Amino acid sequence: MNPRFIFLPFNALVGAIMGAIVGYHFEPAAMNQHIRTCNLRALWSLFQKTNLPEQISAAETNLGPLTAGFSRIRCPSCGWRPTPVARWVCTNCPQPENFWGGCGTVWNTFTTQAVCPGCGHSWRWTICPRCNKWSLHQDWYVKQTEQGG
Structure with a gap:
């Protein structure tokens, strides 16, 4: 048999x-x-590396100008803020993106407005590495009124 x-x-x-x-x-x-x-x-x-607030070192909090562009970016679900060293992977994503052409590129999705530099896929959804919840990529950007300015 x-x-x-x-x-x-x-x-x-x-x-x-x-x-x-x-x-x-x-x-x-x-x-x-x-x-x-x-x-x-x-x-x-x-x-x-975990990014829980109680585990962030003093050296990481003094990134200065490197994080200036990231000050208006945060997870809509838990409020986690990515830094320039945070990374995402372009991979097959059945839900919620319904994307099957992942190329394996590793990059910071906020430096390219969610466009993969490897294959050019424009990601509509972004997952938070802290709470593991998916949110629309555009919802990660804090508006001036939400930020208090």
Whole structure:
């Protein structure tokens, strides 16, 4: 008996369950790509430095002119403010972006107005590394009235 034949019903079952949970159907190849992407995201998060306020060092708070352009950027959900050293990855993103052409480029999304320098994809959504919530990229920019000026 072909060993691949044994796993086909299992893959179909997992695909059906995943489709019911997240609201769309995975083909086996797409499901494997999604699992690899999730694994890479998890691995990437291990190398990310936490940005909880109580863990920010004095040296990081004295970035001066480097962070001047970032003073009006914050996560709409939790208020976290990115610095120039914060990084995002261009990867497949089924929800909410519905984007499957991730190129793997690592960059600061706020230096390019959410346009990937590797593939040119214009990201509509940005995830916060602190609270892991997605928000429209334009909502990250604080308006003058919100900032008090």
